[in-house]
Amino acid sequence: MVKDIRTFIDELDKLGELVRIERPVSKQFELAKVQHALDGRPVLFENIAESPGWRVVGNLVSTRDLVAKGLETKKEEIIFKLANAIENRKKNPVIDNLPSQEVVIKDPDLDALPIITHYPTDGxxxxxxxxxxxxxxxxxxxxxxxxxxxVGKDKFTARIIEKRGTDTALQKVDGDLKAVIAIGNPIHLLIAASISPAKGVDELEIAQALGDLPLGKALTSDLPVPAYSEVILEGRITKAKDVEGPFVDLTGTIDHTREQPVVEIDMITHRKNPIWHSLLPASNEHKILMGMPREPTIYKAVKDVGVDVKNVLISPGGCSWLHGIVQIRKQSPDDPKKAIEAAFSGHKSMKHCIVVDEDINIYDPQDLEWAIATRFQASKDLYVFPNQPGSSLDPSGEHPPGEKARTDKAGVDATVPDGKDPKTFKRLVMEGVDLDEYVRK
Ligand SMILES: Cc1cc2nc3c(=O)[nH]c(=O)nc-3n(C[C@H](O)[C@H](O)[C@H](O)COP(=O)(O)O)c2cc1C
Structure with missing residues (x-):
């Protein structure tokens, strides 16, 4: 059976993990505020004031536990499941009579859809x-x-980062680039689309390796359409440009306003009783989707240079994008430096990388800080890479218009130093006692 967003919502509901909101909620600010206040708890808004007939789900994959549920794996296994799916992609089955085309709207009116205004500063x-x-x-x-x-009844401006997959394709065609835009997607498609694999690797086939993702054919082009997504906008990315932004991005700060491509919508199709997916910018769900799929690519890059890598975390404190923790079993003094350099190639937007030993709990920021405090000497263990191509999301970087952002990068080797007695770096654990024998109740 295909695990679509509905199946997942039902699963969460049965487990008592879904918050249902029955009273009408406005798509203008109110919905975003309620979604934020729920602090990552999955929520189904059943009544959208301005969009009768629509429901909106949010905070669906706001934790690693939820992702693990969505991908039917264990939290600790996600990184390996993703690495395996990138390597062993599968062809998608093709079907007719797509649920995502149950309702066909030939005269699109975007105002009827529950498109959310999140922050008062948003454009x-x-x-x-x-x-x-x-x-x-x-x-x-x-x-x-x-x-x-x-930006209009049938128009958007889209943020399309230069030189990545979509932009490269747009630059190659004369005129418009046809696009299928899917909303309310199965978890395995959300995760696969967040991965940035080598050019020519089809993310839909990664999704098929993570779960079942049958496809059909679009109605206005020969593009594939995910059969079980809730809503499909069929349209074109044009060569015309207009203002995009301001937008509160992953870091919780306002991204730059830019001239970006205009997207025109020619047709809308959706399932009966459609469910919209509200991905709240800067929320945990946004962070998980951005950062977590970079962990397997870092893992592979470090492994490929011959370092015995144990685990990788893109940490939430680094906006789930700018900071990576790489856990290794050090076998040679060069390993941390090799791991740092490889990690930056595995996630090109990463700004700081910390390498730790196996005894450090990479999910515990206090433990990481302990490793830096007790194992790191800046003059020997800090690697600085000035003025690198970096993330467009870091407000402290340089952002020349139309060009890749520039930033300094740094790697911190917080592994036990070589040439010193390893015993002096071991944490001693106090033997436990039964407190009831000592403390009067
Ligand atoms: C939640 C989320 C939102 C994103 N928003 C954008 C965006 O607005 N524009 C963009 O160009 N990339 C965005 N990205 C990044 C791309 O999806 C990602 O880097 C992509 O995999 C690039 O792959 P490609 O090189 O194959 O195109 C976003 C990623 C996530 C997870």
């Missing part, structure tokens, strides 16, 4: 959960998130 209502599917003339299908700011 307009935004879709942050949309997965674009486009075809590159050389590399084939590319699936990738692009946020959309509504």
């Amino acid at each position: 307009g209502p935004y879709i942050a959960s949309a997965v674009f599917i486009v075809k590159d003339p050389d590399y084939g299908i590319n699936a990738c998130f692009h946020r959309l700011m509504k």
Whole structure:
């Protein structure tokens, strides 16, 4: 059976993990505020004031436990499941009579959809959960998130990062690039679309290796359409540009306003009783989707240079994007430096990388700080890489318009130093006692 967003919502409901909100909620600010206040708890809004007939789900994969449920694996296994799916992709089955095309709207009116306005500073209502599917003339299908700011009844501006899959395809075609834009996607598609694999690797096939993702055919192009997504916008990325932003991004700060491509929508299709997915910018769900899929690519890059890597974490304190923790079993004094350099190649937007030993709990920030406090000497163990290509999301970097952002990068080797007695770095654990024998009740 295909695990779509409905199946997942039902599962969470049965486990008592879903909050249902029955009273009408406005898509203008109110919904975002309630979603934020729920602090990551999955929520189903059953009554959207301005969009009758629509329900909106949010905070679906706001924790690693929820991702593990969505992918039917254990939390600790996610990184290995993703690494395996990237390596061993599967062809998607093709079917007719798609649930995602049950209702066909030929005269699109985006105002009828529950497109959410999140923050008072935002340039307009935004879709942050949309997965674009486009075809590159050389590399084939590319699936990738692009946020959309509504600028008209059938128009958006889309944030399309330069030189990545969608932008490369757009630059190659004369005129418009056809796009299928899927909203309300199965968890395995959300995760696969967040991965940035080598050019020519089809993220839909990664999704198929993570779970079942049958496809059908679009109605206005020959692009594939995910059969069980809730909503499909069929349209074109044009060469026209207009203002995109301001937008509160992953870091919780306001991203730059830019001239970005205009996307025109030609047709909307959706399931009966459709469910919209509100991906709240800067929320834990946004962070998980951005950062976690980078862990397997870092893991592989470190493994490929011959370092015995045990685990990788993109940490929430680093906005789940800018900081990576790499846990290794050090076998040679060069290993931490090799691991740092490889990790930066496995996640090109990462700014700081910390390498630790196996006895450090990478999920505990206090433990990480303990490793830095007791094992790190800046003059020997700090690697600084000035003025590198970096993340567009870091407000402290340099952001020349139309060019890749520049930033300094640093690697911290917080492993036990070589040439010193390892015993002096071991944490001693006090033997336990039964306190009832000592403390009067
Ligand atoms: C929640 C989320 C939102 C994203 N929003 C955007 C966006 O607005 N524009 C963009 O170009 N990339 C965005 N990305 C990043 C791309 O989805 C990601 O880097 C993609 O995998 C790039 O792959 P590609 O090189 O195959 O195109 C977002 C990623 C996530 C997880």
